[in-house]
Every structure is written in structure tokens, then in C-alpha cells.
Amino acid sequence: MNGAAATVVLEETRKTFAGPDGGTVAAVDGITMTIRAGELTALVGPDGAGKTTLMRMFAGLLRPDAGSLHVLGTDVAAAPQRVQDRISYMPQRFGLYEDLSVQENLDLYADLHGVPQDQRRERFARMLEMTDLARFTGRPAGKLSGGMKQKLGLACTLVRSPDLLLLDEPSVGVDPLSRRDLWQIVRQLIDQEQLSVIVSTAYMDEAERCARVFVMNKGRLLAEGAPDDLRKQARGLTFTATPPDGTPARTLQARLIDAPDQIIDAVPKGGNVRLTRQPDANPARLDALLHDAVVEPRPEELEDAFMMLLRRHEDRTAAPAAPVAVRARPAPGTANGSSDKPIIVVRDLVRKFGDFTAVASTSFDVVRGEIFGLLGPNGAGKTTTFRMLCGLLPATSGHLEVAGLNLRTARAKARGRIGYVAQKFALYGDLTVRDNLEFFGGAYGLRGQALKARVTASLTQFGLEPSAQSGLLPAGYKQRLAMATGLLHEPDILFLDEPTSGIDPLARRAFWRTITALAEGGVTIIITTHFMEEAEYCDRIAIQDAGRVLALGTPHQVREQAGDAAMDMDSAFIAIVEQGRARHNHREAAA
């Protein structure tokens, strides 16, 4: 064994769990790897790749079924406590006691780790300063925002200086601003304490900052190396395609993603489409796909290589998910699917909870067939706005019109015109797919032949197996079922609340393909998301912070407002939120 230089050494390590259907699932399926000391290492992979299982095994919380696992030179399975005494581990849910204050949480973990009093004062001061939590020491952890909880979780993990820091998906469900802060803290620690850090993540930009990256999928190790080395795998395959004027980028993107034998990946970005072609793509067919676009090579990125590895592995292990067939519905009264009369009108919308203003004087319109994105950091008022639009929450004041109906006077009628897909899987897990569809169809007032016809149509449209038990479907298919139920009564508007959190990048591509197809068919889509790159699929977006709309327009316009039309959506988002906050603080200081 190469002793001191390695923090973690795995040899043919396996871990299986009992699956929901009674069989066994290999979460970690024979992985051999060596993680070097003194480096920032990333475990990258989609959900279900085995990252969390691996992290828990490193922390001695799970015992491998086969193979060996050494952490800091110790066999973890044999002496977990010896390893735990030298590592710090932040689980995905931070491990905070919500009813204890910030200070009490810190004290508890310091006591449990036996940090001596004299070291403690200095360490706490440093942690509180780094995390900017010094002002909130008396506040219960449960009353902190998502980003602050995450920082407190990190502070509690780091009450003492460990030999190895394990961070399990520290940035899941956290907005870009908090994500950036967290990485600054980690960077600082690495520089000042020469810490070895292993972080698991689904974000490529985070992996990019690491010295070494391990790419995983379905319990297997697909590749490892420095980000630069991994990137090279996609060299020569990456291009930017600019669609002709007047064609939205997502139309071209849809065409490309529908040809998986030629194109590995295509996503809209900055008004163009970033694509990666198959190494063995047929030039003639490629030309046919891209005939009207201006194609230019672009430097390859880690994400391209990642998608390539993933697509290849998926093709080998499973039949690719059948694309969703969308039946174009003639949009009433218009030729191109977008009429000039808005389908949603929001004027001076306000929502207060007690003396707290969740949404402050918000106005926007959405036209038929548009994909409209609501973005914002945690606690920005997205969900509140969203709920008011769906008629789930009454507005405090303002005018709200959906499908020509005033939500104040005709809420029930307006609800019949909208479909809603909740963030959490809100269907009955122990019912079959067909049962769920029939139940929700009935709830929307469909019965008899009409119900039967719609259920059958949805099953074929979304490629769902009617007799499958809903709760056992893979995340991507649960998503499809949820959408199918939301669309049963053929609504004019579909509301989707963070639909893509927790599903892997491939399923996310397929999901957006469905969404763009639905929009083409004349359905208006209102969507919230915390993946900023997904804003590129939207016709227009609104960025909210602290209840106010900071930016409203096409992704291009929003980027221009942020200062640079060529920047990526994450940076644009951060810039706009920071500008907004600065303006707000300035105004408050002046007042």
C-alpha cells in the first residue's frame, strides 16, 4: 500500500442493499480506487451513482460486503472509531439540531469531539467569521435559511481540524450564491490547513475546481483523472451551433437531442446550442441535422466528457428511455402558438404573512405556448408566487388573471384550466400507474369513456407501463407519471415546481424535451428551478429575491442586464441578485 500519500484506498469494494422490489441492488459494484492525500477530490455522478454509499463507507457508517477499504491507513470495517476520530464528515442533511441554537449546535459537536476549551474559542471565532454566522449565534438552527444551515453544518463538522474532510453533496438544493460561499470556505481551509477533502457532487463546475475527479454511475467507476485529462476525451467533438434568426435555440436543441446516434448531448446556452457529437457520427446525417445552423468548434468542457461517459455507460447497461411522444394540439386562434393576448396576467401582486412580505408588488404577463421560468435564491418568494398563480394561496392584494379568469372570483373554474406538478412525488406510491391516472382523472371530473381514452393516451404518450407500482418507478419515470397526471384534463397551463431536482442529467434532458414539445403543442409552462442552466430552455424568466422581481425577460436580456450577454446563467444570476441587494441596501441606507 502506498501509505502516507493516500487517504482512501478501495479494492474491489462492493455494497449491496435490499431493493424495494425484494431483490438486491449493488449501490457500489466492485470499485477500485486510490484517493491521494492533500488534495481536493470530487466524486461525480448522477443520483444513484453510489456516491453517498461510498461516503458513508469512508466514514465507517456502512460496512463493505466484499473487497477492502482503508481510510487513513486503517481498515474501516475493523476499526471504524479509529477512522472517525481523525475525519470530519458532513452528511447530506447536515446533522443539525433544529431546536438548538447555532451556538448550542457548535458546543455540542465540540464537546462530543472533545475539543479542549482553550482551542475552542479561537476555532469557533474563526468558523463563525468564515461562515458569517457570528450575528446569528442565538438563533435556532431551524430558523436559518437553507444556505446558512449548510454553512452551520460545515462549521459543526469542522469544530476541530481533521486529517480528512468528507462532504456529501454539500450543495444540493442550495442556490448559486450560497454554493459560491461554501466553496470559498472549503478553498480557504485547504489553503490554510492543507486539508484533504473528498466532496461528492452532481455539479460539473464544482468538479472542475478539484484536483482529481472520479466519475461514477450506477455503482461503477467510469473514469478518473484531473479535470483537464478527463476533458480531453471530448476533444474535437464539441461545437456551438447558432440557429438562424427567429428560430429559438431550444427548437434546434430538440432536433439534435432526438438524434442520439449522431449527437451525444445538446443543451441551449446563451441563445446557441452547445453540442457534442458522437465520435463515429455520420457527416452527411450530421449536416442534415445542422443544415440551417452556423456551427463552430468550441473548447471541450468537463461536462461534455461527463455526459459522454454517462451516455456510453447507460447505452451499455440499459436501453435508452423511449422519448416522450407529444401530440401537437392546435393552439386556438393562433397560427404560431403564441397569441398576443396573455394567458396569465399578474399586476401588483402582494403576499404578506403577518408583517413579513413574501412577495412585494410583482407584475408580469405570460403568453400562450410560452415557457416561463421563475428563478431565485432560497426564500426569494418563488414558491409563494407560484402557489398564488395556481390558486393554492390567496393573494393579499393585486390582480391575478389565469386563462382569462380572475383568480379572486373564479378560483375553482380557473383551476380546471391548469395542471400542477408538485415538487415532491405527490402520487400514491402503492397504487399502479393506471390506478393513479384513473384516480386523478376522476378528481378532475373525467369519467367513463372520456377518462378511459385520456388514460390510454397518456400511457402511450409518456411511455408508461400501466401495471407498474408507482412508488417503485425510477425517479425519471415518476416524473413522467406526475406530468401525465397533471396533463390528463388537457389544461392550458402546466405548473411545475422544481421538477428536475433529484433526477439525473440524462433524465433531465429527456424531461426538457417533453416540456419543449408540450410548449410547441400550445401548452403554457410555468416552471421553477434551481438549476440555472435550465433557464436557457425558457422563453422568458423572472429572477426574484426577497420578494421583488429583479430581472424579467428572455435569458439573453437577463444576461445583458447582468452586464455581459456571454456569461453563463449562474454568474448572471449571482450578478443580478447582488446588484439587487446592493441597490436595496443603498436605498435603505438613504432612507
Add this chain to the structure above:
Amino acid sequence: MSRSGFATRLVALIRKETRQMLRDRSNLVVGLLLPVGLILIFGFGISFDVKDARVAVAMEDSSPIARDTVAGLRGSPYLAPVWVRSMTEAERLVRAGKADAILRVPGDFSRHMAAGHGQLQLLLNGVDSNTAAAIEGYVNGALAVPLQQRGDRAGNKPAGAASVVIVQRTWFNEASESTWYVVPGLIVLVMTMIGAFLTSLLIAREWERGTLESLFVTPVRPLELVIAKLTPYLVVGIIDLTMCVVAARLLFQVPIRGSLPVIIGASLLYLMVSLLLGLFISGTTRSQFTASQVALLTSFLPAMMLSGFVFDLRNVPIVIQVISQLLPATHFMGLIKTLFMAGDYWPDILRTCGILTIYALVLVVATRRTLRKKLD
């Protein structure tokens, strides 16, 4: 080093558990207010005694001897005799719900009495058999006194039917006051409740919120977690125990014939068992909802129904008897009633405390296992 580490961790954990307990209002409601409610409801509201039972006395014979015979009914605090002249009238009262029993003094009573074999007829309304049995006892008691006196007055007359009187006497609960045995039983119920409703949530909550994952990677030991989780609730239990004993003595005048240290010691032992059972269920189910359901069904309800709190266990089918013997509550229920009403009977004390200690030890080991610092 390791010793002081143990102390630091334990203190930190106990402080944490105490804070969590105090910050959740519902804990205090269940832990302190509910026991007060139970004491009041069971102490005042539930009584198996029959006070002022209405007995229609059909005086078909109104001779002095007959009157003298039933005169005892007037003196009984439990009976409210209604005097009528005929059986028809008495029957009407029973049917109208205005009397619970009929005592018939037949027209030829004095004649038979003089012959030495006087007979009275007692008719009981069997709709409520508990009440019927109680009334039977009271009437017998009330009649016995004058009969006995008459026997004495008659001197040492050769044994005749009228002169042989069975004198009933109830030991330990002389007045047959049901509060006397309900209130000690309440201690069992309250101690069981803290375990079933409060500690059963503790470990499951940490599983659900994902905090155990963080605790497990600290040097903390499973036993420390068990002790820390027990401590604050032990304090709550001691407060409840004090309330129960004080209420029993001062509010309900239940005699305490056993020694107080033994009562408190045995109660604490049972409290430990109850809290540990809650923790064990919590650690095994890992879900707060399941844990509280399981705890309710396996500890609180059986403690109420099957421990002998309400129903005499000798009358239940053998299967139920076996089940009830498995319940720690049954053993403690027997002991606590004995301690309150009969006094220290050491063989019983030692046997029950032995059983409870075994339960406690087994549960400590089992609960520790559910906190093995492994997620699978």
C-alpha cells in the same frame, strides 16, 4: 483522557436532550399536564363504588319485627332505601329506573321469623352486574348488623338459621373504596405513558432528521446516547411519581402502608423499564409515527387493560393471562397495590424488582444495539 471524554460527552448530550425536551411544548403537556389530568379523571371520575344505591323495600309485612330487621338499611351510607307497600309498586320503580334493587319483606315474614326461619328476598337489576354485586354486598352488610344483635340478645340459643350470620369483612381496603386501588394503579399508568408517548419518539426523530448520521461519526458511544436520552425523562418521571404519591395521600386519602423508600425505589425501577422500552421501540422502528403506534399498542393499552388495573386477571382466558404475565406493567401493578394497601411484603418486593431489573438490563442491551453506529 477517555474517562473525562466520557463525562464531557455525557454532559453535552444530556444538556442537548434536556434543551430539546424543554423547547417542545408538547413534551411538557404530555409529561406533566396529562398525568395531572389522569389523576383527576381516574381519582374523581372513575369509581366502581355505588353510592346511595336506591333499593325499593317492599314492606308486605309491616310488623315491628320486620321493620326492625330492615332498619339497618337506613344507616348504610351506600344505600338509599325507598319504602313501598307492595311488590307491584317496587317493580314499577325498577322498570322506571328509579330503583336498582328490590328487597322484599314477605307478608308472612314475622311468622316465619318467630319459627326461626325468616326469609327476605333480594331482587337485583342485573343490567349492570358490577353495581348489582356491590348492592348485594351492601344489603347483606346492612342486614347483618341487626340480625347479629338479635342473635346476641337471644342469648346462647341453640343454633338456628336466624342466629347464624356470616360476617363479611374486607381486608386491606376496608371500605371497598375503589380509589384505593385505582390511584396506586395510576402510578403504573403514568410511568408507562412517559415511555410510550415521549421516549418512543427520541431515537426515531434523530433517524428521521438525519442527525444520527452526524452523531455516529463523533467518538460518542451507544450507551452514552441511551443514558443521555433517559436522564431528562427520568426527571419528568420522578416529578410525576411525586405528584401521584402526594395526590394519593392528600387528595384521595389512600393509605400508604408500605414504606415510602420501597415504593419510590420500585417505581423508579419500573420507570426505567418503561422509558427503555420506549427507546427500544424508537430505535427499532426508526419512524416516529410507527414508534408511537407500536408503543401505544404494546405498552400503554396493555398496561391499562391487561395489567390488572381494571380487570381481575384470574378471570381472563389463559392466553391473555400468559400475555399479561409478559408485561412488566402487570408485575409492577401487583406490587404497587400491595405496597400501598398491605405493606412491605418482602418476597413479593424482591421477586417483582428482580423481574423488573432483568427487563431493564435486557432493554439497555437491546437499545444499545439499535444505536450501533451503523446505518445498515
